[in-house]
Amino acid sequence: MKKFIVGILVLFVVGGGVVAAWLFRRHRARSRVLEFRAMMRDEDAPRPIEPSVALQVNEDKEATVFPGTPVWFTVNANNAAAINEIAAAGALAEKLARLTEDSSSATEKTASSP
């Protein structure tokens, strides 16, 4: 009977160890993934600036025609990435200018108050 109880205890200890090791490994794996995703969201990382090209057939993404009928393709090229960067930089500059104005007017008010 004593041997049986000891055996059960050993089984509990070994099983608990295995479960604890599995949980620990899973926790570490998740932490690694989170670290990797955090790096991907780095806003300061340089973004490639490259042109965008778009194509349409008969002014749509799909067209159905018969042989001997008109077909035309419209190509559009732009620097959307560069346009977005400049727009974002402009918006940021505007925001900074507004913040500077707000803070200077707040300082003036504080200075003029009795």
Next chain:
Amino acid sequence: MSLELKPLGDVPPVVELDAVNSAEASFGTVSANVLPGTYSIVVCLGATGSWQGRVCADPVKLTVLARPEQLSPQQQLALDRQSARFGLLAGDNQAVEKYGRELMAADPRSVGGHFYVGEAKFRQGNWSEALEEFTTARSEFRRQNPNAVEHPQFLNARINQLLAKIYNAP
């Protein structure tokens, strides 16, 4: 598939892309001699100017069907619309007027039909007929789209242009 495409309208030989300028050009053929089937077509921009890369557009799908002996009214209407639009892009006024009139013959209240005939007359310098067609097209557009949020801006612009021309004429 082999298509002999020509530039439609005034396509400059060189365009400069920067953070402000974009470029658009159309290339086409009035009669596509292509075997029936489904084609996937893509366009790529290679190294050019100061940019050394390669970027491609999403592919478009072109389905070519075997032409039936007799086109259904819907198929004929779609073909007339395509032909009128192509004529407009290619600067072929005769085709624009011809297919515009076909659209009007199929449906006297066709907004597209009145628009295409009006545009052909406008390009021919026939202001009064052009104005009549454009105002009919606008009235029909409003009648057929009573809840339209967007205004027919091109038609409005053309009508204003024509009114200015007619009233300022000596």
